[in-house]
Amino acid sequence: MVDTSESRRDAGATAGTQSVDRALQVLLQIAESPPPGLTLAACSSILGYSKPTTLRILRTLEARQFLRYDEELGVYTLGVANVQLGSEYLDRLDLRAAALPSMRSLVEQTQETAHLGVLSGTDVVYIELVDSPHPVRVFSRVGASVPAYATAIGKAILAWTPDDTRLAHISRHLEPRTEHTIVTEAALASDLVATRERGFAIDNQENREGIRGFAAPVFDYEGRAIAAVSIAGPATRVLPESASELGARIVDTAAEISASMGAPRRAS
CATH class of the missing domain: 3.30.450.40 (GAF domain)
Structure with a gap:
């Protein structure tokens, strides 16, 4: 008999891993892009994700200050959390x-x-x-x-x-x-x-x-x-x-x- 609760946990873990991987791909892509940054459309196109999926990732990273959105230019750039994280890494x-x-x-x-x-x-x-x-x-x-x-x-x-x-x-x-x-x-x-x-x-x-x-x-x-x-x-x-x-x-x-x-x- 299949343990459905365990199967659901495994499926959830897989989905969670995919979400983390997608977020990291977005972050790395923006980090490697030239100024002034990347638009939602550019991120979606480069990564091959739908715009709604890409937008959810971008907004989550923005909320955690890993990304910053420039409303005037309509682009995403790296946020201050990357500096803080990098500083902690270097200190260690x-x-x-x-x-x-x-x-x-x-x-x-x-x-x-x-x-x-x-x-x-x-x-x-x-x-x-x-x-x-x-x-x-x-x-x-x-x-x-x-x-x-x-x-x-x-x-x-x-x-x-x-x-x-x-x-x-x-x-x-x-x-x-x-x-x-x-x-x-x-x-x-x-x-x-x-x-x-x-x-x-x-x-x-x-x-x-x-x-x-x-x-x-x-x-x-x-x-x-x-x-x-x-x-x-x-x-x-x-x-x-x-x-x-x-x-x-x-x-x-x-x-x-x-x-x-x-x-x-x-x-x-």
Whole structure:
């Protein structure tokens, strides 16, 4: 015997799902349309729904402030609720959580240690890391800080920061960490220009003797460089001639993390 009450519930759930799907299609279509917005007729035509059905959806979204109706132009545009929803989403983004899967994949590909770091004053602070499986590897810890000018992560962030922030770092006293550390303003400025041109930064044993690394910037939803991801390993294993290959992997990884943080797509 068929349970008619359950059948009705299933039918209602299906109808409800279709209604939600239709509402989302309308919302996305209007979001992707050029100014000034879309008319009822345009929405109905594009989506293939009847005008009465489309109008019900539009009015529901308008009542919830996901859409706004311009009576003078007769078009629907996005409403303030989208801004509020987007703001809540962005406030909840967790950089470390967003980066970790991509960092693990990067370590699997390269077999070297991956770091995620942010600027704190004139230093870089490591906020996440994934160790290399090699017994001989870079040893770091979350929370450690190092001078930004002497690291690939620091230079990757600085290369994409506003001029005043970048100049504050360049104009400081640059103390040598190793014999390879960049210690003049002109040389650091030139290195940051080269970093932007190639898309990633290089730490050629500048922070620690015998350690070489590459890093690329991570951007947020406003297009700001908020962090950088790197790989680093013994200079005998991470060779200069591998810069192009490893740099490309770093750039791809940084782009994945940036996308997770809502960053706009950047021109290649």
